[in-house]
Amino acid sequence: MAKETDDYDFGFEFADDMTEAVDTAQSKAQQIYDAIMPLLNNLKLNPEKPNIVWPDRVKKIDNFIKKLDNILKS
Numbered sequence: 026m027a028k029e030t031d032d033y034d035f036g037f038e039f040a041d042d043m044t045e046a047v048d049t050a051q052s053k054a055q056q057i058y059d060a061i062m063p064l065l066n067n068l069k070l071n072p073e074k075p076n077i078v079w080p081d082r083v084k085k086i087d088n089f090i091k092k093l094d095n096i097l098k099s
Contacts, residue, residue: 056096064089 068077079085 053096
């Protein structure tokens with residue numbers, strides 16, 4: 026007599042490389058989150074001030090974009 030769970034055994038299992046892909050994706054998502062949160066937290070500071078002073082903004086944004094690209098491409 027077959028066990029009750031045999032009725033639901035479709036004969037597949039998860040491949041190790043898929044588990045590794047999920048782990049990599051989760052790691053990259055965490056790295057992106059960790060990179061973005063300081064930016065967002067700093068932008069929240071002093072909400073009563075109408076203007077943000079951001080010297081060398083273009084250079085710093087370009088560096089941040091490179092950082093995100095490195096995370097995604099690694």
